[in-house]
Amino acid sequence: MSHQGQGDHQPAGGLSTPVGSRRIFFHWVTVAAAGFVGMGLAIPLIGSLISPAFTRRQRAWVDVGPVDDLPIGHPTQLDHVTTIRDGWMEAKSHKAVWAVKQPQGEIKVFSPICTHLGCGYRWDDAENKFLCPCHGSSFDLNGQVLGGPAPRPLDVLPAKVEAGRLLVMYKDFKSGLPHSVEL
């Protein structure tokens, strides 16, 4: 006497019945559905993990001091510590900028990096211009090139005044190009 259920019945020759084929079909449909659900959950998770690695460097405004301390028409070097977020990395870095207060009160802030090949430059009181020691580029009070191989004026940094304090957003630029390209 047979105890096999109707669905388990195998005909002679071992061929699957239509019921057996349906069972296999539904099995694979279930597997595929589970796969889609899994991918739906995994993709946002993976995206949240790797997206910081592709995020551009994030800069922040940095307080570099009181604006009243800046003389009019004379460059002042302002040192500060800035925090740079690069993907998951966060680093503090000591930077300096050059700030020039205009007669009308506007403040222009220059990157401290020469636009030729990236050396640091300084203000020369005797010659009344910025001088780069590496290859002799020079720039006027407005950052315009006066001489040497520098291909463009000094790079200007975003700056604003809040509650009497000068805030600067430090950025790096590619050197050697005729126009500013941020790194």
Ligand code: FES
């Ligand atoms: S790096 Fe300044 S002149 Fe070359």
